[in-house]
Amino acid sequence: MLTLRKDDVLAAVKTNPDYIRPTDRPQRFAPGDKVLVRMLNPHGHTRLPRYVRGRVGVVQRHQGSFVFPDTVAHGGPELPQHLYSVRFEAKQLWGDDASEKHSVYLDLWDDYIVAAK
Template identity: 65%
Template sequence: MKILEKEQVYAAVKTNPVYVRPTDLPIRFTAGDRVQAKNIHPRGHTRLPRYVRGKTGTVVRRHGSFVFPDTFAHGKGEKPQHVYSVRFEARELWGEQAEDNSAVYLDLWDDYIVPAT
């Protein structure tokens, strides 16, 4: 097993051929777009944390397109789609008691987010 230096991790994740997949889906969001995480409660596997559902954040970047783990884990196909890094302010997630100038960054698939209203 090869141990990666921290500078190598991003490149390894971005180019890992195991889950990188092309998609014909349009790119829906760009850096700076406001998005809302869907308030969904699927049965079984999901990578959408409960604490972010229904919350609003800002797209920071698009990582490319990857296998959608929710369908893949249940044997329903790869359903490749774009993955976006989204910044959620701590106060948006946890209210006024959250620390100032704190945020959480989550990598979210297209199926998890919609344009913020």
């Protein structure tokens, strides 16, 4: 397991590492596409919030391809994937009492989402 010592934090933050990586995987979604967030329950680190699992959102933007943090956090391979900005209506996440004026945008990796029906 990699450990970052307290004395090294400032230097690590200042290095601003680049996590952009090319991938051979095709881009699966475009702005306007409806996507369903997969119901995943991985062991360990994930960037997938529980409150969006099983919910439908709309792709707003393709952000590019990046290192997949779920594997890298455990010292595994980079496994670059496409990253999408996905918009969720507040009502979709928190029910009818949520404001129609509010929404949440999340950056979600390819492995987290599938095309919604």
